Amino acid sequence: MKEIKCECGHVNPEGTELCNACGRALTTAADNKKTSDVMRYEGTARRSQTYNASVVDKVWNFFSSVKVGVWLIVITLIVSSLGTILPQVLFIPPLIPPEQYYEEHYGWFGKVYYVLGFHDLYNSWWYMLLIAAIGISIIIASLDRVVPLYKALKNQRVNRHESFMKRQRLYTEQKVEDPDAAMAAIKKQLKEKRYNVKEIDRHLLAEKGRFARWGPYVNHTGLIIFLIGAMLRFVPGMYVDETLWIREGDTVAIPGTDQEYFLESEKFVVEFYDADEDPEVFNAAIDRVGSIVKNFQTDAMLYKREEEGIAGDQRELELVQQKAIQVNEPLKFDHFAIYQVNYKLDEFRSMSFNMTNKETEENVGSLTVDLFEPQNVYELNEGFRAELMGYYADFTGFENGEPQSQSPVPNNPAFLFKLFSPEKPEGEVAFIAIQENLEPLGENEYKLNFAGIETRNVSGLTVRKDLTLWILGLGGAIFMIGVVQGAYWNHRRLWVKVTDDGRLLAAGHTNKNWFGIKKDVAHAFKGTGLKEITDQQEIEDNNIKAREAGEENSLDTTSKH
Structure with a gap:
């Protein structure tokens, strides 16, 4: 780096706008600015303003720009809103391939939506890159500013040049009979306001609330931790949020446990409110909406596969615990929690049929x-059997003469059988569905009659595991600390010096709340004979308003003439 030598003799790094020793403006641009404008980072050199040669410098300078960070956030918000136009893959029927679902339901737009990855937006690689870019921007922009700010604030000089003080927003220059006595009174009264006061050779620096300057960087730190926690959710084993449907009597592997844990549903129980319990409360509601669920739960048993067992082998299971899983009472184990969220009553489990002679109505066997x-x-009585040629669990009708099923769940089962008998050794084809009994190849001699059905209840559970929650909580807490730190406190400084010719100069600066620092200065000047400190910004604003008002009056006069 090149160096800039100030008139006071202090050597400053290239990019410094105000001398770190005396506060003089070192560049033409800084000289044309108000000192308050370059006091944001104490006028110190930032890396992005100094280095611009290597690829690393260019990347650093790009991400250190606040505009770049804002645009990254805007782009991410726009992309996130586009992800709400169509339902995410999590909310579409799980038994239909996503590429097929989006094209069938939304046409060419749905196909493009799927190809671009908007169907699973928050898990897409390019969305993760956007989030990572925001994190990088926050880190680099913060480091680019916090390091020079820390150095400048740590080594604040008490003695400031007169030009530095004159260009502060709050400034006064007055003659007093005894400047040293006035300085002592100011020092004492500033300490009463809890200012940290330093004095060297008739130069005084009073300061308080410096920690407020770190507020933005504290909440940046919290935001970065929060983003890290959010991205860790995509690391296997850190976050699980899966739906588990389990039928009574079944034992299934719990999602996210790598087939280490299994859950058995012994029984599903659902209870309804009875109007007789409290007629005044329940009668009107029951009459309006029908039955009202009081409680539904899954009586479950949790098993763990033994270490020497084979993955997925249910023969080597050890009972861990037994619990009734209810809506607000989850089953918890090994950082997992299983919640009761849904149910389905009386799902078809099996269907029974009798094979009969259509003419004699003789029953020749059951299946x-x-x-x-x-x-x-299915082997029936001697000489009789039925072969299952097609099974349609969720029958929706015929398409081009072919039976269709929209899912493997037996919501509306239908069957295509071939019936063999001594009279018909080549077999007869029969299509059987609920309230349908078709003979597609002509009239048959034998038929299948519906004989009975067995049902069972299905429990809808949610399996959750979140090892990132404490990271998200920590990041959120740090972020709020930074917000409070920067919002409710401010960094106030007052410089006072006595010149060789007996003048007393005072200048004040704060990063916000100018009314507060004016009150502190008024208290410091009490009893010293000093007049009120001048707000140069207010004077300038009033002059601008006066000039604008004068120009308007001049235009009005001209128009009248």
Whole structure:
């Protein structure tokens, strides 16, 4: 770096606007500014204003710009809003491929939406890059400013040049009979206001609230920690939020546990409010909406696979705990929590049929179809059997003569059987659905009659694990500390010096709340014979308003003539 030598002899790094020793303006640009404008970072050199040669410098300078950070946030907000136009993949039917769902339901727009990754926006690689870019921008912009600010504030000089003091917003220059006595009184009264006062050779610096200057950087730190916590949610094992549907009597692996833990649903229980319990409270509601759920729970058993067992092998399971999972009473284990959130009553489990002779109505055998694990062949009485040619768990109708199923869940099961008998050894084709019994290849001799159905309840659970919650909480807490620190306190400074010819100069600066520092200065000047300190900004603003008012009056007079 090049160096800039001030008239006072102090050597400053290139990019410094105000001399770190005396406060003189070192550049033409700084000289044309009000001193208050360059006091934001104490006029010290920032890296982005100094280095511009290497690729690292250019990257640093790019991300240190506040405008770049704002644009990154704006772009992220716009992209996030685009992700709300169509439902995210989490909220579409899980049994349909996303690429098929978006194109079928939303046409070409849905296809483009899927290809660009908006269907799973918050997990897409480019969205993660945007969040990372915001984090990098915050880190670099903060470091670019906080390091020189720290150095400048740590080594504040008591003696400031007269030109530095004259260009502060609050300034006064007065003659007093005994400047040293006035200085002593000012020092004493500033200490009463809890100012930290330093005095060297008839020069005085009073300061308080310096910690307020670190408020923005504290909340930047909190924001960075919060972003790190949010990004850690995409690291496997750190965050799990999965839906688990489990049927009564089933044992399934718990999502996110790498098949280490299993859950068995012994029984699902649902209770409804009875109008007889409190007729005044429940009668009107029950009449309006029907039955009202009082409680629903899953009586569950948690198992853990033994260490020497094979992954997914349910034979090597050890009971860990047994609990009734209710809405606000989750089952907790090993950083996981399983919540009761939904249910489905009377889901079809199996259907039974009788094979009968249509003419004689003789029953030649019965079969039961497990709707989740149907067999290919069902042997009946001697010489009779039924082969399952097609199973349509959620039958929706025919398309081009072919039966269609929209999901593997048996909401509306239908079957295509081939019935074999001694009279028809080549078999007869029959299509059977709820309230439908079709014979697509002509009239059959035998038919299947519906004989019964078995149902069971299904419990909807949510499996959650969040190891990032404390990071998010820590980041949020630090962020709020920084907000309070910067919002409710301010950094106030007052410089006072006695010149060789007996004049007393005083200048004040604060990063905000000028009314507060004026009150402190008025208290410091009490009983010293000094007049009130001048707010040069107010004088300038009043002059501008007066000039504008004069120009308007002149224009009005001209227009009348």
